[in-house]
Amino acid sequence: MKDKNPNNIKIPVILMALALVLFFGCDNKEPGRDHETDTISQVRADSNGIVKDEEYAVEAPPFTWGIFPCTDCHAGMKPNPERRELVEWHDDISGIFDHDSKNRWCLDCHDLNNRDSLRLASGNLLDFKESFKLCGQCHGEKLRDWKVGVHGKRTGEWNGKKEYLLCVHCHNPHSPKFGQLTPEPPPVCQENIKFDTNGKSQEK
Amino acid sequence: MKKDISRRSFLKSLSLATFSALALSGCNMEELDEFLQRNFRVLTDKEKDEIIKNLEIHYKEKYGREFQVTDTPAMEGVLFGYALDLSRCIGCRRCVYACVKENNQSRDPQIHWIQVLQMENEKGIDFAHSNVHYIPEKVPEKGHFYVPVQCQQCRTPQCTKVCPVKATWQEPDGIVVVDYNWCIGCRYCMAACPYGARHFNWGVPNIPDEEFNTNVHYLGNRPRMKGVVEKCTFCIQRTREGKYPSCLEICPVGARKFGNLLDPESEVRYILENKRVIVLKEELNFQPKFYYFFGV
Numbered sequence: 001m002k003d004k005n006p007n008n009i010k011i012p013v014i015l016m017a018l019a020l021v022l023f024f025g026c027d028n029k030e031p032g033r034d035h036e037t038d039t040i041s042q043v044r045a046d047s048n049g050i051v052k053d054e055e056y057a058v059e060a061p062p063f064t065w066g067i068f069p070c071t072d073c074h075a076g077m078k079p080n081p082e083r084r085e086l087v088e089w090h091d092d093i094s095g096i097f098d099h100d101s102k103n104r105w106c107l108d109c110h111d112l113n114n115r116d117s118l119r120l121a122s123g124n125l126l127d128f129k130e131s132f133k134l135c136g137q138c139h140g141e142k143l144r145d146w147k148v149g150v151h152g153k154r155t156g157e158w159n160g161k162k163e164y165l166l167c168v169h170c171h172n173p174h175s176p177k178f179g180q181l182t183p184e185p186p187p188v189c190q191e192n193i194k195f196d197t198n199g200k201s202q203e204k
Numbered sequence: 205m206k207k208d209i210s211r212r213s214f215l216k217s218l219s220l221a222t223f224s225a226l227a228l229s230g231c232n233m234e235e236l237d238e239f240l241q242r243n244f245r246v247l248t249d250k251e252k253d254e255i256i257k258n259l260e261i262h263y264k265e266k267y268g269r270e271f272q273v274t275d276t277p278a279m280e281g282v283l284f285g286y287a288l289d290l291s292r293c294i295g296c297r298r299c300v301y302a303c304v305k306e307n308n309q310s311r312d313p314q315i316h317w318i319q320v321l322q323m324e325n326e327k328g329i330d331f332a333h334s335n336v337h338y339i340p341e342k343v344p345e346k347g348h349f350y351v352p353v354q355c356q357q358c359r360t361p362q363c364t365k366v367c368p369v370k371a372t373w374q375e376p377d378g379i380v381v382v383d384y385n386w387c388i389g390c391r392y393c394m395a396a397c398p399y400g401a402r403h404f405n406w407g408v409p410n411i412p413d414e415e416f417n418t419n420v421h422y423l424g425n426r427p428r429m430k431g432v433v434e435k436c437t438f439c440i441q442r443t444r445e446g447k448y449p450s451c452l453e454i455c456p457v458g459a460r461k462f463g464n465l466l467d468p469e470s471e472v473r474y475i476l477e478n479k480r481v482i483v484l485k486e487e488l489n490f491q492p493k494f495y496y497f498f499g500v
Binding site: 145149153154155156157165170178180181183184185186188189193 | 282289294295296297298300301313314316319336337338339340341342343344406443446447448453455456457458461462463464467470471474475478479499
């Protein structure tokens with residue numbers, strides 16, 4: 001038993017010596033990362049301070065190119081309050097209109113006299129940028145969830161500045177049901193996953 | 205008798221020493237450094253900085269890209285939680301591929317941290333009859349709903365408990381992370397995870413150089429090696445900087461919500477207090493911080 005010891009001790013000693021050389025051979029410069037982290041927290045604190053102001057930062061309404069302002073065409077036209085199906089103009093909209101279409105038509109949301117505004121049920125005019133208020137007249141529960149960021153998509157910072165999308169960014173107001181999408185490809189079946197067992201050919 | 209033992213012992217030691225010398229001489233200094241590196245949790249700030257600096261140089265040489273490697277620690281007073289609206293998810297798998305891109309998952313062999321399970325309305329949440337390989341022209345398909353599954357960031361994670369080398373643990377902000385340098389690839393954690401959320405690099409991860417996300421966190425999306433386990437980290441490189449996870453940002457229907465469970469004003473807290481919420485496999489008492497809810 002005694003004979004074993006000297007030989008067995010040698011290897012760890014060599015390894016330890018190697019390890020020591022390696023550790024002490026390291027470059028010990030401090031890149032000053034702590035300072036960098038402080039700056040990041042500062043930015044974060046600033047963002048927190050303006051959360052309320054930025055709460056409803058939204059993207060501009062998604063108008064079809066050239067359609068707004070509506071008064072470009074409507075200014076010289078005599079308003080016609082009679083409910084009818086539009087044939088000559090906006091027929092693309094009447095073609096897809098599916099938003100309680102039995103009971104509603106254009107002038108339930110668009111104002112007869114001020115075409116560049118939306119119109120609430122109260123008769124109050126509303127800018128297109130605030131269209132969520134119009135939607136919220138019927139979909140109050142959705143508006144409530146949207147305000148707290150639960151309905152719809154928020155981007156930005158979870159602890160700071162956030163951006164909202166308007167209802168109309170995802171839902172066509174004339175046909176609001178969310179459409180189907182083409183899915184991304186499914187994962188490869190496990191039995192078809194190929195890999196290089198020795199890792200050499202794929203190694204860079 | 206004494207002589208025989210001595211001789212055997214001598215030969216044994218000699219062969220061991222030769223083997224060690226050969227093994228060590230086959231490594232360069234950088235590899236030796238990496239080999240002798242201690243567990244991330246016991247490293248000093250100075251050591252971490254050194255390692256990160258070396259990693260950036262190494263990645264530059266290997267991939268020809270400038271990487272920004274960080275080790276941003278957890279913020280105080282933050283416990284991350286995630287909520288996913290089952291009534292909104294349409295199963296489009298945009299999140300799966302945004303995650304692959306953001307977190308530098310191997311393209312071939314393929315690794316996906318998110319699995320989107322298609323389930324039948326009639327059966328409810330039923331993993332045995334779920335389908336991950338659905339491939340219709342359009343989604344959602346009639347009569348089906350979709351349950352994306354990724355790491356559930358359990359409060360009592362068993363994956364960390366079974367790790368024999370303590371290479372995986374739960375951070376103070378609740379994110380379960382892996383120190384890839386300490387992982388020995390035994391895959392016990394994969395066996396312990398009831399959500400199939402951990403993935404093993406059976407081969408050398410393969411990602412085209414130009415497709416790398418170069419903003420990486422040491423405990424998150426830095427390039428992995430063959431033989432280590434990886435998993436969702438709530439995009440640690442983004443969320444610790446205040447950003448939302450990339451799966452949330454890509455979601456076309458806004459089904460994904462993320463925030464601080466300790467902040468009563470956060471979106472996730474609102475959901476927990478006002479919506480019908482479930483967690484997967486609740487009976488296991490792993491207490492996930494990944495909640496599924498019904499927005500309508």
